Amino acid sequence: MPYDVWQLASSDRTIALLVVTGSDFPWLHARVEPQDGFDNVRPIFEDELRLLDDLDDHIPAWEAIYQQIRQTVSLIKPDGRPVPEFLLHIDGREAWWRWSDTPLQ
Secondary structure (H helix, E strand, O other), X not given: OOOOEEEEEEOOEEEEEEEXXXXXXXXXXXXXXXXXXXXXXXXXXXXXXXXXXXXXXXXXXXXXXXXXXXXXXXXXOOOOOEOOEEEEEEEOOEEEEEEEOOOOO
């Protein structure tokens, strides 16, 4: 697993490679390798982290920005299948996420 590569996609194209560097169940950690188009979503992830840092005071705003993330990007497993449920954070060149093959709804 240390070198599995996941993909972050938007509009059916890869905008970042997430190269797994470790895990702390249930979280995976990775190095972000931006591709064309990633700069378009970077501000959304920056806003998400800012709100997450003080989540107790910003729950509705965080939920709204995370909904925007889920509508904008998809997470693709190394085998090429999209993940139906995920919680992904990106801070510069570092990412961490948890995921499920089962949709929550």
